[in-house]
Amino acid sequence: MEFVIGIVSSIVTKAAEYTISPIINHVKYLSNLQQNVETLNDQTEKLKVERERVQRSVDADLRSGNEIRGDVNNWLSAVDRKIPKQEEKVTQDEEKAKKKCFVGLCPNIWSRYKLSLEAAEKAKAVAKLLEQSKFPEVAYRVALQDITVPPVKGYEEFESRTSVLNEIMEALNDNSVSVIGVHGMGGVGKTTLVKEIARKVKGKDKLFDSVVISTVTQDIDIEKIQNTIAEFLGLKFEEHSTDGKALRLRERLKKEQRVLVVLDDIWGKVDIEEVGIPLGDEHKGCKLLLTSRELNVLSNRMDAQKCFTIESLNKKEAWDLFKKKAGDCVESCDLKPTAMEVAKKCAGLPIAIATVAGALRSKRLFEWKNALRELERPSLSNFTEITAVRKLIELSFNYLGSEEVKQTFLLCSVMGRNGLVDDLVRYTVGLDLFGGVNTMEEARNNVLTVVANLKASSLLLDSYKDECFDIHDVVWDAALNIASRDYHVHVLRDYVPKEKMNSWRMISLRCPRIIAELPKEMECSGLSFFHMARDDSVEIPPHFFRRIESLKVLALPSIHSNPYLPESINHLIDLRMLCLRGWQGEDITIIGELKNLEILDLACSSIKELPKEIAQLTRLRLLDLSWCRELEIIPPNVLSSLSKLEELYMERSLVKWENEGAAGNERRNACLDELNNLFRLTTLHVHIPDVQMILKHRFIETLDRYMIDVGDYSSLEWNSKYEYSRTFKLKIYTNISSNNGVKTLLKKTEDLYLHLNGLEGIKGGLAELNNGEEFSNLKSVDVIIRMKDSEPIPLFNKQIFV
Incomplete structure (x- = not known):
């Protein structure tokens, strides 16, 4: 009997599943119309916010040159298709459902049911899109081999x-x-x-x-x-x-x-x-x-x-290329015979044609004839690859004009492939190559002009990035030969006896291991430039620098073999430029004894505290502390003592600036107020944790080049590529209308990033944005807003073309 009752119960339950339950569910759609519509609207609003969050990440990655993932683009497209149509459809259906049926005696039940059912289904679809938005990453770094090659x-x-x-x-x-x-x-x-x-x-x-x-x-x-x-x-x-x-x-x-x-x-x-x-x-x-x-x-x-x-160009090809590089003037009746003879001397080598034709472009007939005479000297009569190409490059070198330009080019050859223009600027200042140059800015403009002219003459090439230059290996070889023969400059790439080093004026140890062991003391009275690439196997002896007091530039990037600087470095009384980029040592207080130092590069080093002895470097014009991630302390009054400082680089260095109210003897760290004593400061890269710290600083008015980040460091979510010389990144929590320091920076800024936080920050930031007078130099602007506990939302990102 129990068995039969169980079967009947099962049958009834199953029947209910197929009859009663569906009916109840359909009735629920009628009764839950308002709830379903509200759920859909709420989910749609969340989807809008989520879409903005994803779009902000996409925009940031695009500015960094990254490739957006396909599923992210597909998700954004799906959201963009769904939201506008959905909002329009819900509005129309709500109006239809409100209408009466049966001559106005009762609500339109079918419309209400249909709207509720669609709202519930669409809410599920929106919820699914919300769930899909949790991308681990929205983009990936584009491999160089995937970039379209021009x-x-x-x-x-x-x-x-x-x-x-x-x-x-x-x-x-x-x-x-x-x-x-x-x-x-x-x-x-x-x-x-x-x-x-x-x-x-x-x-x-x-x-x-x-x-x-x-x-x-x-x-x-x-x-x-x-x-x-x-x-x-x-x-x-x-x-x-x-x-x-x-x-x-x-x-x-x-x-x-x-x-x-x-x-x-x-x-x-x-x-x-x-x-x-x-x-x-x-x-x-x-x-x-x-x-x-x-x-x-x-x-x-x-x-x-x-x-x-690969053979040399034939006669016709060589002449066509020569004409292209030298200009149409070579077709003139009086110049063409000489020009054709000069072209022949280039022996069909494209690099020789480019450099020689470029050097003689727009020159007069007597200069062409003089060049031909130089190329007809006996050394070229027996044409071999090495002697002939070197002679052709040397001719272009001789036409560079001033001795300063020639030495700058040779310095480029010492630096080698893909050298940094900023390093070249610092080396030329350290060696005092340009007479009459009084500031770092003048030196930089000089170097940029020289590099542009050297590229135009084909002696230098464009590199893979704008801040570098490159050099053809044939030109490089010829330049090093000239440097060694005429200027006592030596770049060591092969074994050279240690005793030969004593007669040199410039030394670059690109591969120190070739020497295996440096002499205990360098006896080189005329040495002005010494560079040694990183090599853990070669150690600099303690007394190595004792007898080279003439040294003006010392570059020891990424030296790891010894945590201490050689004690003989204090004998370099004429040293003007010191580079210890990437140095992982401990004590650098000995640097304070180099009283004539003008440029000090400690970028990417592991120092935790800048020695107070640095205050003795009163002739310092440039100090680079960028990317010193462990640097937290600069003792009070050190920076203010560097009264001749023109350029201060502290990008990505997290120095804990103190408020200026505390007395100097009570402070452990530097304050921004010290920069007001640097009347020559024109370049500043720095992170400032609080906008109130830049209320009234005079140094802001003298800045020509700057990259200033203001706000807690974790919040600065923008990319680190800076296309303009005056970049300002600002996180605002309060109204800044009375902050004269910010207003002064805004008037000069070319590249602006604003991160507006909370109602006061948004009000203050937008008020400044509406003041067109403050943005007369602006070329690019990126603004995002964030309310409390919400994701940042991009307001706009725009390139302004002027």
Whole structure:
């Protein structure tokens, strides 16, 4: 009996599921109309806020040059499609549901039911979109190999080049060939050609999914090659050893279905296994394209399966290129014969043609004839690669004009590939290369002008970023030869006996390990410049600097082998520029004894407290403390003692500025008020935690270049790329209408970032934005707002073109 009752109960329950329950649910839609509509509206408002949050992150990543993820773009599109249509539909349906049926005797039940049902379903859809918005990241860093490559600068589609290019493309298409070599004399255009090939195989031809390029040069640095390839692939190494990086790089390259690795300017064997490049059976989709001056290096040491020769330009091609670089004036009747003879001396080498034609552009006939006479000297009668190219580059060098420009160019050659313009400025000031230059700003303008002219003459090249310059390896070689022969300047890339160092005026140890051991004392009375690259295996002896009192520039970036500076550094009584960038040592109080120091670079160092002895450097014009993340303390009255300071860099250094109200003997740290004593201060990069600290400081009025962040550091969410010389980042909590310091900065600011917090901050910030007079120099503005406990919302981001 119980069994039968159980069966009946089951049947009744099932019947209820299919009949009563659905009816109840449908009735609920009628009774819960208001609740469902309110839930939908509430969810829609949350979705709007969430969309703004995601969009803010997207905008920030776009400004940083990152690529937005596909699912993020799809989500934003889905939200943008849903919100406007949904709001319009709900409004229309609400109006329809309010109308009466049966001649106005009762509500329109069908419309109410339909609206409630749709509202509930749409609320679920909106809730799903809200749930999908929790992206771990909205963008990813674009690998260099994914960036669209513009046409290669300097590449000309000459017939002699096009035929070789096509042959190389065929070899790249051959599945049986994995290593290809390109060789030819220096300056013939190997690098330009392979860059054009790299552009083509990633363009419409689509032979490869990825292309990575690394320049090798004479100093074969495996780690540098690994880092360059990784940068192209968007790979960040966590490993520190070259072996670990090789394993990681090999696995990363295997994930690319078809990848072309270009190693440019090889002088000797490069161990591909040690770098981490998988070839052959390990990864049939990976190919290696090499360039070298020597065929033997490619075929014997690098096992290239196919090699191609790049010849000099033929007569017609050479003359066409020469005319393009020298200008139409060379076609004039009186000048053309001489110009053609000069062009012949360039022997069809594009780099020689570019430099010589550029040097003689717009020159008069007698100058062309003098240049031809120089090129006809006996040293060129027996034309060899090294002597002839050096002579041609030397001719361009001689036409640079002033001795200051020549020495600046040679200094560029000492700095080598992809040198920083800012370093060049500091070196020229330290060496006092430009007479009549009284300020750092004048020195910077001088250097920028010289670099622009050197690029125009093809002696320098554009680098991969604006703040750097590059130099062709042939020009570099010729420049170092001139520097060594005529200016006693030596860049050590090969072994040189220690005793020879004593006659030199400038020394750059690019590879200190070549020397293995520095002399205990340098006996070099005329030495003015000493640079030593980081190398833990070579230690500077304590008395090394004791006998070189003439030294004016000392650069020891990233020296880790000894936590203490050599004690003999206090003998450098004429030192004007000291660079200890990235220095990880402890005690640097000895620097205070260098009374003639004008430039001190401690960027990226690990110091926690600036020694009070720095106050003795009363001739200091530039102090760089940027990216000193452990630096928290600058003793009181140190900065105010540096009365000649023109430029102070403290970007990303978290010094805890104290309020100026406390007496000097009670303070442990510096206060911004000290900068008011620096009447020559024109450049300032600094973080200030509180806007009230800049109420009435005189130093603000003298600033020409600045990058000032105001607000608690964690809140400064903008990217760190600064396109303008006057950048102001400001987080506002209160009304700032009475803050004269802020108003002074706003009048000069070119790049403005405002983060408005709370009602008072928003009111004060918007009031300032409405004052058009304060923004006469503004070129870019980025504003976000944030109420309490809410996500920041972008108000607008705009580039202003003036």
